[in-house]
Amino acid sequence: MPAGKWKDNMGMTYAQAIRDAIAEEMEADSKVVLIGEDIGIYGGAFGVTRGLWEKFGPSRILETPISETAFTGAAVGMAFMGYKPVVEMMFGDFASLAIDPIVNHGAKYHFMTAGAVKCPLVLRLPCGSGTGAAAQHSQSLESLFLNSPGLIVLAPSTPQDAKSMLKWAIQCEDPVIFIENKLLYRATGEVSDAPYNFGKAKIAKEGSDLTIYSYSRMVEESLKSAIMLDSAGISAEVVDLMSLRPLDEKTIIESAMKTSRALVVHEAPLFGGFGAQVSSLIAGSDAFYCLDAPIKRLGGLEMPIAYTPSLEASQIPTASSIYEAALEMME
Amino acid sequence: MMSLSRHFEQKVNELFMKGMVHGTTHLGIGQEANHAALGAALDERDWVLPTHRSHGHFLGKRGDPYKLMAELFGIEDGACMGLGGSMHLVDLKNHNMGSSAVVAGAVPLAVGMAMALKKDGDDSIVCAMLGDGATNQGMFLESLNLASIWEAPVLFFCENNQYAMSSAYETFVAGQDIPKRAMAFGINAAKVDGNKIEDVYDAVSNAARYIRTQKAPMLIESITYRQLGHSKSDTRVYRTREEEAQWLRRCPILQNRQLLESRFGISSSIMDDIENEAKLQVQMVEERCFANKDKVLELDKALGFVYASGEMEG
Numbered sequence: 001m002p003a004g005k006w007k008d009n010m011g012m013t014y015a016q017a018i019r020d021a022i023a024e025e026m027e028a029d030s031k032v033v034l035i036g037e038d039i040g041i042y043g044g045a046f047g048v049t050r051g052l053w054e055k056f057g058p059s060r061i062l063e064t065p066i067s068e069t070a071f072t073g074a075a076v077g078m079a080f081m082g083y084k085p086v087v088e089m090m091f092g093d094f095a096s097l098a099i100d101p102i103v104n105h106g107a108k109y110h111f112m113t114a115g116a117v118k119c120p121l122v123l124r125l126p127c128g129s130g131t132g133a134a135a136q137h138s139q140s141l142e143s144l145f146l147n148s149p150g151l152i153v154l155a156p157s158t159p160q161d162a163k164s165m166l167k168w169a170i171q172c173e174d175p176v177i178f179i180e181n182k183l184l185y186r187a188t189g190e191v192s193d194a195p196y197n198f199g200k201a202k203i204a205k206e207g208s209d210l211t212i213y214s215y216s217r218m219v220e221e222s223l224k225s226a227i228m229l230d231s232a233g234i235s236a237e238v239v240d241l242m243s244l245r246p247l248d249e250k251t252i253i254e255s256a257m258k259t260s261r262a263l264v265v266h267e268a269p270l271f272g273g274f275g276a277q278v279s280s281l282i283a284g285s286d287a288f289y290c291l292d293a294p295i296k297r298l299g300g301l302e303m304p305i306a307y308t309p310s311l312e313a314s315q316i317p318t319a320s321s322i323y324e325a326a327l328e329m330m331e
Numbered sequence: 332m333m334s335l336s337r338h339f340e341q342k343v344n345e346l347f348m349k350g351m352v353h354g355t356t357h358l359g360i361g362q363e364a365n366h367a368a369l370g371a372a373l374d375e376r377d378w379v380l381p382t383h384r385s386h387g388h389f390l391g392k393r394g395d396p397y398k399l400m401a402e403l404f405g406i407e408d409g410a411c412m413g414l415g416g417s418m419h420l421v422d423l424k425n426h427n428m429g430s431s432a433v434v435a436g437a438v439p440l441a442v443g444m445a446m447a448l449k450k451d452g453d454d455s456i457v458c459a460m461l462g463d464g465a466t467n468q469g470m471f472l473e474s475l476n477l478a479s480i481w482e483a484p485v486l487f488f489c490e491n492n493q494y495a496m497s498s499a500y501e502t503f504v505a506g507q508d509i510p511k512r513a514m515a516f517g518i519n520a521a522k523v524d525g526n527k528i529e530d531v532y533d534a535v536s537n538a539a540r541y542i543r544t545q546k547a548p549m550l551i552e553s554i555t556y557r558q559l560g561h562s563k564s565d566t567r568v569y570r571t572r573e574e575e576a577q578w579l580r581r582c583p584i585l586q587n588r589q590l591l592e593s594r595f596g597i598s599s600s601i602m603d604d605i606e607n608e609a610k611l612q613v614q615m616v617e618e619r620c621f622a623n624k625d626k627v628l629e630l631d632k633a634l635g636f637v638y639a640s641g642e643m644e645g
Binding site: 033059062064065069070071072073074075076077078079081082083090099100102105109110111113114115116117118119120150154169172173174199210246266329 | 414440441442443474495628
């Protein structure tokens with residue numbers, strides 16, 4: 001299906017929104033190229049690039065062998081020469097094989113060369129559990145990239161954000177780690193041409209009793225829990241962080257000051273997880289004096305993702321576990 | 332050019348011993364035939380990505396010796412304004428994309444750069460430099476495969492200086508045949524005496540012509556010797572002084588002098604003049620660096636180089 005066709009649909013999927021963003025940027029700028037495994041006629045492991053091969057062909061879509069280090073490195077090299085590669089990692093987990101080109105080269109070249117060389121590329125990472133793919137195909141590895149100044153890390157939670165944030169990321173002059181979520185690929189929502197307001201978080205739902213901070217698919221679970229909390233007479237605000245680096249500190253702090261309770265939720269394991277950054281930001285700010293309860297964090301259990309469906313489902317936060325945690329904070 | 336590289340490195344060594352230059356450094360003494368021949372045989376428009384042992388290649392690609400020395404001094408006038416140092420020297424004007432300090436790290440980048448040139452319809456080539464140690468990296472082997480199937484105009488130039496730090500080539504590189512590794516991926520490859528400048532020049536000229544006309548990558552293994560230790564802390568306990576003495580007799584600068592004298596009748600006094608001129612040039616560069624040694628980039632400006640999009644935290 002040609003990419004433009006979905007534009008006026010009421011409900012576009014997250015996957016379609018990503019495809020649309022890519023197609024529009026490829027049409028607008030001949031320097032935008034796709035790099036990755038099975039992204040041609042096959043359309044990628046999750047079908048995200050389906051239809052693009054017919055439209056753009058092999059001159060714009062560089063299919064690669066299973067060599068994550070080499071093709072991510074090649075993408076960095078192309079970016080140095082003025083191209084804007086969009087790299088699809090088949091599974092986010094495999095980004096572990098591309099750490100050298102991204103962390104040691106892409107993230108540092110602009111700095112090391114005192115601004116002489118830019119590295120405009122996007123690394124798309126399909127992350128998250130819930131597909132029964134077990135420990136090596138289900139991780140949320142954003143923390144691997146968050147401690148590297150030079151990288152921008154974005155994590156959209158809706159089709160609208162997926163499209164506007166990816167379009168922005170492709171035009172960005174810095175390397176962007178684009179965290180996608182596999183379970184969200186089929187989520188639908190209205191998508192407009194609204195531009196992304198870079199670096200800003202979004203109040204996904206207003207509330208007054210506590211704030212739930214989250215990103216990617218956990219925003220959906222947080223919103224569900226907020227509806228449950230409403231029924232229990234608790235008004236929860238949900239902040240969708242959207243950009244993990246840079247982080248919208250102002251919105252985070254203001255919301256905590258308003259509601260006086262902060263609950264941080266993500267799918268990645270808690271230990272060393274991004275929630276610690278958000279928590280310490282709140283604890284170290286003026287919001288600290290407004291808090292009516294200790295800051296709480298919810299994340300994946302300290303174990304690799306299990307294969308057995310019931311175990312897999314019980315090891316990451318859900319609307320119910322967020323609801324329970326919020327109730328405890330209100331006691 | 333070989334003399335400039337030699338005298339430059341000797342000066343760097345001297346400054347290190349005196350504690351005038353900090354950090355670490357990897358000297359290319361003994362490998363000058365490669366520095367000079369590559370720079371001369373490649374076109375000016377061709378790109379290079381040297382390794383952590385990159386001073387000589389920076390000079391070979393016509394880089395400004397002052398900018399190089401200033402970078403080692405960590406001052407604002409340096410090639411990277413003091414932010415890169417010895418192992419990260421960039422010189423875009425002369426199509427030097429800079430060196431990676433991760434062994435084999437620049438090899439996949441070179442494949443991508445070559446693809447960019449190819450897509451632009453530019454027939455420049457990209458020279459990815461590596462050492463014998465890098466041929467054991469997975470990303471080198473992955474890059475050979477990628478360059479071969481993509482027909483990327485890359486020259487893989489492997490300076491086999493016999494040692495990856497203390498690890499001897501003959502012990503750590505299985506099969507001891509680097510060209511064969513490339514040929515296994517359908518890549519044309521050649522082996523050359525890396526201490527003979529005329530041989531390296533011919534090999535690189537031929538390879539560049541092949542890559543440009545055949546639109547395919549190629550590999551050259553240049554056999555040479557790292558006369559000094561790996562870096563400043565190396566006491567060379569892993570090799571004998573006899574071995575070093577043998578290789579010193581094959582020193583590229585010495586051999587070049589003998590060749591010029593026997594074949595072209597260039598007298599040793601002319602050669603001495605060239606040596607002295609190089610020495611003087613390095614001395615002037617050193618004096619200029621000392622005069623500017625306090626010109627250090629401000630921290631705020633350094634922070635401004637983290638993102639091309641500008642400062643963004645907070």
